[in-house]
Amino acid sequence: MSHDPDCIFCKIVAGKIPSRKVYEDDELLGFHDIAPWAPVHFLLIPKQHIASLYDTTPEQHAGLLGKMLSLAPKLALEQGVVNGFRTFVNTGEDGRQEVPHLHLHVIGGPRPWAKG
Numbered sequence: 001m002s003h004d005p006d007c008i009f010c011k012i013v014a015g016k017i018p019s020r021k022v023y024e025d026d027e028l029l030g031f032h033d034i035a036p037w038a039p040v041h042f043l044l045i046p047k048q049h050i051a052s053l054y055d056t057t058p059e060q061h062a063g064l065l066g067k068m069l070s071l072a073p074k075l076a077l078e079q080g081v082v083n084g085f086r087t088f089v090n091t092g093e094d095g096r097q098e099v100p101h102l103h104l105h106v107i108g109g110p111r112p113w114a115k116g
């Protein structure tokens, strides 16, 4: 499995940086965002290092990406979301991606939210 020793999310996967987990399996890790925009804000990431959506292809990653998105409602409900939520993936500089390891934001809970 590819791994970047300088990547903060790879360090979370390896347990070198602590996180508050919401989900884990062989391929994916979910954990609370350290600077939440809303009462519920967690990230779902592949355990392998994929820098961004630019580094995915339908042939290789459709299953992984489909799994990430389709897990979101189950995990959002588990985290107490009852009235809808947002999901998004920031990609590249203009997409305002800050951490170069693919991640799906899942954000919900009662409004108002700090952002978004």
Ligand code: AMP
Residues within 6 Å of the ligand: 008, 017, 019, 031, 032, 033, 034, 035, 036, 089, 090, 096, 097, 098, 099, 100
């Ligand atoms: P993005 O702008 O889409 O790259 O978002 C990166 C997200 O990662 C931001 O919402 C950060 O608050 C979050 N983040 C950065 N470092 C950590 C960390 N150590 N644990 C949890 N979330 C983090």
